[in-house]
Amino acid sequence: MVDPIELNDALERLHAYLDGQDIAGAIDYLRTLHPADSAELLAELEPEQQGAIVERLHATELADVFEQLDEEDMAGVAQHLDVGMLADVLDEMEPDMAADLLGELEPDQAAEVLEQMEEPSDVAALMTYPPDTAGGIMTAAPSSLRRFWTVSESIRFLRKHYAEEEDFYTLYVLDRHARLIGLVDLKALILAEPEQTIEEIMDRSVISVRAAADQEEVAQLLQRYDLVSLPVVDEEERLIGIVMIDDVVDVIEEEATEDIYRLAQMSSDSEIYSPIPEAVRNRLPWLVVNLGTAFLASSVVAMFESTIASAAVLAAFMPIVAGQGGNAGTQTMTIMVRSLALKEIEPRDTLWALWHEARVGIINGISVGILVALIAGFWQHNPYLGLVIGLAMVGNLIVAAIAGVLMPMMLKALRIDPALASSIFVTTFTDICGFLLFLGLATYFLRFLI
Numbered sequence: 252m253v254d255p256i257e258l259n260d261a262l263e264r265l266h267a268y269l270d271g272q273d274i275a276g277a278i279d280y281l282r283t284l285h286p287a288d289s290a291e292l293l294a295e296l297e298p299e300q301q302g303a304i305v306e307r308l309h310a311t312e313l314a315d316v317f318e319q320l321d322e323e324d325m326a327g328v329a330q331h332l333d334v335g336m337l338a339d340v341l342d343e344m345e346p347d348m349a350a351d352l353l354g355e356l357e358p359d360q361a362a363e364v365l366e367q368m369e370e371p372s373d374v375a376a377l378m379t380y381p382p383d384t385a386g387g388i389m390t391a392a393p394s395s396l397r398r399f400w401t402v403s404e405s406i407r408f409l410r411k412h413y414a415e416e417e418d419f420y421t422l423y424v425l426d427r428h429a430r431l432i433g434l435v436d437l438k439a440l441i442l443a444e445p446e447q448t449i450e451e452i453m454d455r456s457v458i459s460v461r462a463a464a465d466q467e468e469v470a471q472l473l474q475r476y477d478l479v480s481l482p483v484v485d486e487e488e489r490l491i492g493i494v495m496i497d498d499v500v501d502v503i504e505e506e507a508t509e510d511i512y513r514l515a516q517m518s519s520d521s522e523i524y525s526p527i528p529e530a531v532r533n534r535l536p537w538l539v540v541n542l543g544t545a546f547l548a549s550s551v552v553a554m555f556e557s558t559i560a561s562a563a564v565l566a567a568f569m570p571i572v573a574g575q576g577g578n579a580g581t582q583t584m585t586i587m588v589r590s591l592a593l594k595e596i597e598p599r600d601t602l603w604a605l606w607h608e609a610r611v612g613i614i615n616g617i618s619v620g621i622l623v624a625l626i627a628g629f630w631q632h633n634p635y636l637g638l639v640i641g642l643a644m645v646g647n648l649i650v651a652a653i654a655g656v657l658m659p660m661m662l663k664a665l666r667i668d669p670a671l672a673s674s675i676f677v678t679t680f681t682d683i684c685g686f687l688l689f690l691g692l693a694t695y696f697l698r699f700l701i
Contacts, residue, residue: 259508302331314343319537326355338367347390350377385469386462389483389492398450402443405545415529419471422478424453429489459484470499548682555690562700568640572689575648576681584656588669604656616645634697643689654680
C-alpha cells in the first residue's frame with residue numbers, strides 16, 4: 252500500500268539525499284512512492300538534480316513518472332535522456348501521452364525519436380491531430396469485437412488481446428469495414444450465456460465523437476452521459492481511438508483555468524512564477540484597453556462637472572453606484588459565460604435569459620436601492636440625496652442585468668470568446684449608465700441637494 256505524501260516533507264527528505272550526494276538513496280526513496288508523487292517531486296528539482304536521477308531509472312519507471320507530468324515538465328525531463336532511452340520510455344507509455352511529449356520536442360528531435368521506437372505507428376497517427384481536439388487527446392483504438400462472435404469466443408479473444416490492459420469496462424463492436432456499430436458492457440458479457448452472440452447482447456445506442464471535436468466538447472459528453480470512455484470516429488464512422496475519463500481530467504482543469512484567466516483578460520499561459528517580461532506581455536495590453544474604457548467613463552463624469560462642483564457630496568457616492576453596477580453585471584455575466592461554455596444555453600435563448608435576469612435585476616435593484624437610499628439620507632440628513640442614489644441604483648442594477656446577458660450573447664454570435672472580452676464591455680456599460688443615471692438625477696434635483 253502506498254500512502255499519500257506531504258509534499259514539503261517529501262521534498263525536504265529528497266533534498267537531504269541529494270545534498271549528501273546519495274543519488275541511490277534518492278532513487279530508492281522515489282521508488283517507494285506513487286508515480287504521481289514521484290513526478291511532482293521530480294518537477295520541483297533543479298535540472299542537474301533531475302538529470303542525475305532520471306539517468307539511473309529504468310524505462311518502465313520513467314514511463315510511469317512521465318505519464319503523471321504535464322507536457323512542459325515532460326519535455327524538460329526528457330532533455331536529460333539520449334534518443335535511444337527516450338524512445339524506450341515512449342514505447343512503454345500510453346500512445347496519447349507519448350504523442351503529447353513528442354509534440355513538445357523540436358520537430359527534428361521528435362522525428363529522430365520516432366525512428367528509434369519499436370512501435371511508433373500508434374503514436375505517429377495521434378500526432379496528426381491538433382492537441383486540443385478529441386483526436387489529440389485520444390489513445391489508440393482497442394481490439395474490438397465482431398457481432399457474429401459468440402460470448403465464449405469473445406472471452407477467449409479478451410484473454411488474448413487484453414492481457415496487459417489495466418482497466419477496461421466497455422468493449423466496442425465493429426463491422427467488417429471497421430465502423431462502430433455497438434458496444435458491450437463487460438458485466439453484460441460475463442453474465443450472458445456462452446452460446447449467445449455479441450449482436451444479441453450489444454447496445455446499438457453508441458455515443459461517439461468525431462476526431463476534430465474540441466476537447467471541451469469531449470469532456471462535456473463524458474460528464475453529461477456519465478461515461479468512463481468515449482469512442483472517437485472518423486467521417487465514415489470508423490473507430491480510430493477512445494478517450495478515457497482520466498484523459499479529460501486535465502482538460503477540465505485546463506479549460507476552467509483558461510476561462511478564469513480570460514475573465515480577467517489574462518493569457519491562459521500565465522503563472523505566478525512566469526518570467527517578468529512574459530507576465531508583463533500577457534497583462535499589459537488588456538490594462539491599456541481597460542484604461543481606454545475608463546477614460547470613456549470619466550468623460551461622462553466630466554459632462555456633469557458643474558453639478559459635482561455645486562454638490563461635492565455626490566463624489567462620495569459615485570463609486571458606490573458604479574461599483575454595485577459592476578458587481579451585479581459581473582454576476583450575471585459569469586453565469587452567462589459558464590452556461591454558454593457548458594452549452595446550457597444558446598444565442599437563441601437570449602430573450603428568455605433577458606426576461607429572467609431583468610426580473611432578478613429589478614428585485615435586487617429595488618432592495619439595494621432602498622437600503623442605500625436610507626443610508627445616504629440618514630448619513631447626509633438629506634432625503635433627496637437618498638432618493639437620487641436609490642433611483643440610480645435601481646436603474647443601474649437593471650442595466651447591469653441586461654448588459655450581463657447581452658454582451659456574452661453578442662460576442663458568442665460574433666464568434667468571439669465571451670470569457671475573453673465580456674467583462675470589459677459589461678463594466679464599461681454599467682459605469683457609463685450608472686454615472687449618467689446618478690449625475691443626471693442629481694442635476695435634476697440639484698436645488699434640493701445644495
